[in-house]
Amino acid sequence: MKKFFLLLMALMLISCSGQEQRPINKKLKKMNIDKNNLEYIVFGGGCFWCVESCFNMLNGVDKAVSGYSGGHTKNPTYEEVCTGETGHAEVVQIAYDPQIISYEQLMEVFFFLHDPTQLNRQGNDIGTQYRSVIFYKDEAEKQKAEAALKKSEESGKWPGKYVTEFAQLEKFWPAETYHQGYYWENPNTPYCSAVVGPKIQKFKDYFGEKGWLKPEEN
Template identity: 75%
Template structure:
């Protein structure tokens, strides 16, 4: 098996991880996107605990990517397309600190790049209002339960997926397909 040492990771939250994970797994250069939790104080939290809002964790996605195929700034472009960074502790009808907009940076360079991505997104005019995206140093990532991984792919017809995830994925595919960011369908 060929060892890849040039892969990097990024961890961020932009609302429900089902939406975010599904889209990122479609991008060229993304090796994996894994749903999970980060930013809180509870070790090995469960979904039920995170949903109470008492763990301080956010629903996040940990993305492993090949920087020779997709850049951090391109990942940030997708991140700011997929969620509204002006909504505090919510995305649409999903309300709570676990749905906050957050970028967990892993180096001073990533922090600088995240600040630049926020500036680019603000200047795009896509979102109106003050950005509330939290920038926090990364400490630990806890993978979500197995049934959350690839949730939309397995459950596209559930009411939430049909009403929320599916339409978001279609907008994503149209926009980023035209930019040639998507993996070949096969």
């Protein structure tokens, strides 16, 4: 479905060239993150445009990068991943300061942003590239991920059995440049306005109340 929206977006850009898009994201204040203390986590929860945008708003996250993991080919392209034949999932790599935000908090956000009971899909985005998956670096991190899944499952937020995969992280491939910060550059495209935007607003409402978001500059 996302590829359809990309084609539609291209047609709209041609027909609407010259129309100025209204910017919708405010500049976030830089936080006191210890660059020498960063840890990394990689997981997939459907379209990476939404996941990346949300995690970049979290206090304690230095940078969230869209990319691909879990496949069997090197240097995969977006077009190749979309075929489902490379085995990769759309993922986000998050660099964070554990002194500001914990692994458990990141997992809470992860399970908030997507439905972990849907197998190889998120809504109308269908395919193994949209699977729910957590990549761990070692056995200790795997155990933390399993505990976070159990906690979320027991909360009852998503009725049904979770199908989230656990896999050893072998390689993270950054996605093409145009995917990075995609939502903020293209908020008014059909897919972003209909699918990504509402998810981001729910995220901001919920975690803003919890005080987890970076403050916005005036």
